[in-house]
Amino acid sequence: MRVGIVGGGITGLATHHYLRERGVESxxxxxxxxxxxxxxxxxxxxxxxxxxxxxxxLTPSVAGLVEDLGLGDELREAADVPLYVYHHGRLRRVPQTPREAVTTDLISWPAKLRVLLEPLTGPAREGETVEEFLTRTFGSEVARYYFGPLYGGLYGSHPDEMPMEHSLSRALDSAGIEGSVLLSVAKKVLRGREAPPVASFGDGLGRLPEALAEAHAPRVRLGEPVQSVERDAAGFALETSDDEVRVDRLVVTTPADVTADLFADLAPDTASALRELNYNPQVLVHLCADADLTGAGYQVQYDEDFRTLGATWNASLLDRDGVYTCYLGGSRNPAMVEWSDDRLESVASEEFEAITGHPARALSVHRLPRGMPAYDRSWTALDRIDAPEGVDLCTNYTARAGIPGRVREAKAVADRLADAG
Ligand SMILES: Cc1cc2nc3c(=O)[nH]c(=O)nc-3n(C[C@H](O)[C@H](O)[C@H](O)COP(=O)(O)OP(=O)(O)OC[C@H]3O[C@@H](n4cnc5c(N)ncnc54)[C@H](O)[C@@H]3O)c2cc1C
Structure with missing residues (x-):
């Protein structure tokens, strides 16, 4: 069996790595x-x-990849520092332990007591949005000032645009949380279970895909897009920019719109459903500041009058010489990806100063017209997506976004193919 993998992001490269490990040609x-x-x-x-x-x-599967690739010496564990939400005029520390949950000034005392009713509130209801679910289960303050900005902020979407079914319910399922979130978290705390550490590499996260591509160099064909896919007698004929290649099975890891183009003839109904999935346009502005802030960064509560969605404090989190990364755009201001560099740099640095009190200068502007999956109402089109026979879809519409989720799914797909072949 020969497997063709479309896309050399972390999903495609990890799938290839695991297939090779199982002796499957890809x-x-x-x-x-x-x-x-x-x-x-x-x-x-x-x-x-x-x-x-x-x-x-650094989940077990990501740590396993790091070990396979001999990247252990380059790994940098992140500092254990607090996270903040900007709300009502200042940065407020996000509670991460039961004690901090009691003392936090992010929410009021009545709101803290309201949280205790969560175990009585029941699971997500049909058609409920993330905002509706969080408000019904935890109360409106916790929904709006705590969980809402942290969860919606990950994707650049407002929680009232995100149906539970295609967003938080899936995340809770994959975290093994059934029923009460509060009781599940309490059980984990009592059992002393800690989340895997947060990490990067000395030269940045790009080291991971780079090392994967190096390790499998001749079989990772860079600068060679797949332009069309046709079914033939026993598998698929791929037309790339340089070649025509035959494979028996396909793993497709490309974003939805690219996959839709490739499937236009092969699976027209799935192609038209794929075209409906929204990704949020995002802009990353890197700043340099002599700020000496201690923390992982902040999310801006979405009722605040800022265009910045949030920021990572790389300087403190990963010991990166004065670097701060600001996120702009998302579902709130999608047109910002079209703005000039100058305008984006001014907004990011002015708002950074207004939020943290520290001046900063811009180092770079990077646009992602197709950034994070929005997991908004457009994702109801998922119900109409059906992978053609012989094709595995392995992407953020078949499982979760995020490096650990992508690597986990890559391994599951590779194991399934190796077992079947
Ligand atoms: C701004 C941002 C911040 C994030 N922050 C975090 C974080 O802090 N932690 C975390 O764990 N995750 C984070 N994520 C999510 C994580 O980065 C992604 O889920 C993951 O990297 C997606 O990998 P992928 O391989 O599935 O997709 P992609 O990275 O999109 O890879 C798809 C690949 O397909 C290629 N391609 C496109 N068309 C073709 C074609 N025709 N033929 C061949 N190849 C093609 C593309 O060039 C691309 O390389 C973030 C994502 C974004 C956008």
Missing amino acids: VVFEADDRPGGVIRSDRIEGRVLDFGPQRTR
Whole structure:
């Protein structure tokens, strides 16, 4: 069996790695000249910047990849520092332990007591949005000032645009949380279970896909987009920019709109459903500040009058020489990806100063017209997506976004193919 993998982001590269580990022949086609997809790192003025994800949880599958690739010496564990939400005029620390939940000034005392009713409120109801679910279960303050900005902020979507079914319910399922969130978290705390550490590499997260591509070099074909896919007698004929290639099975890891183009003839109904899935346009502005702030960063509560969605404090989190990464755009201001660099740099640095009290200068502007999956109402089109026979879809519409989720799904798909072959 020969497997063709479309896309050399972390999902495609990890799928290839696991297939090779199981002795299955496979080949990756990546449109870009460099591997990694949205994971990308570079140095500007000697400082390491990440242009997509800034860190990953070192789950067992990510740690396994790091070990396989001999990247242990380059790994940098993140500092254990607080996270903030900007709300009502200042940064407020997000509670991460039961004690902090009691003492936090992010929510009022009546709101803290209201949380205790959560175990009595029942699971998500049909058609409920994330905002409606969180408000019904935890109360409106916790929904609006705590969970809402943290969860919606991950994707750049407002929680009232996100149906539970295609967003938080899936995340709770994959975290093994059934029933009460509060009781599940309490059980984990009592059993002393800690989340895997947060980490990156000395040269940024881009090191992971780069090392994967290097390890499998001849079979990772960079700068060679797949242009069409046709079914033939025993498998598929792929037309790439350079070649015509036959494979027996396909794993497709590309974003929904690209996959839709490839499936236009092969699976027209699935192609038209894929075209409906929204991704939020995002802009990352890297700033440099002599700020000495201690924390992982902040999310801006969505009723606040700022265009910045949030920021990662790379300087404190990953010891990155004065670097701060601001996120703009999202579902609130999607047109910002069209703004000039100058305008984006001014907004990001002015708002950073207004929020933290520290002046900053811009190092770079990076646009992601197709950033995070929005998991908004458009994702109800998922119900009409059906992978054609012989094709595995392995992407953020078949499982969760995020490096740990992508690597976990890559392993599951590779194991399934190896067992079947
Ligand atoms: C701004 C941002 C911040 C994030 N922050 C975090 C974080 O802090 N931690 C975390 O764990 N996750 C984070 N994520 C999510 C995580 O980065 C993604 O879920 C993951 O990297 C997606 O990988 P992928 O391989 O599935 O997709 P992609 O990275 O999109 O890869 C798809 C690949 O397909 C290629 N391609 C496109 N067309 C073709 C074609 N025709 N032929 C061949 N190849 C093609 C593309 O060039 C690309 O390389 C973030 C994402 C974004 C956008």
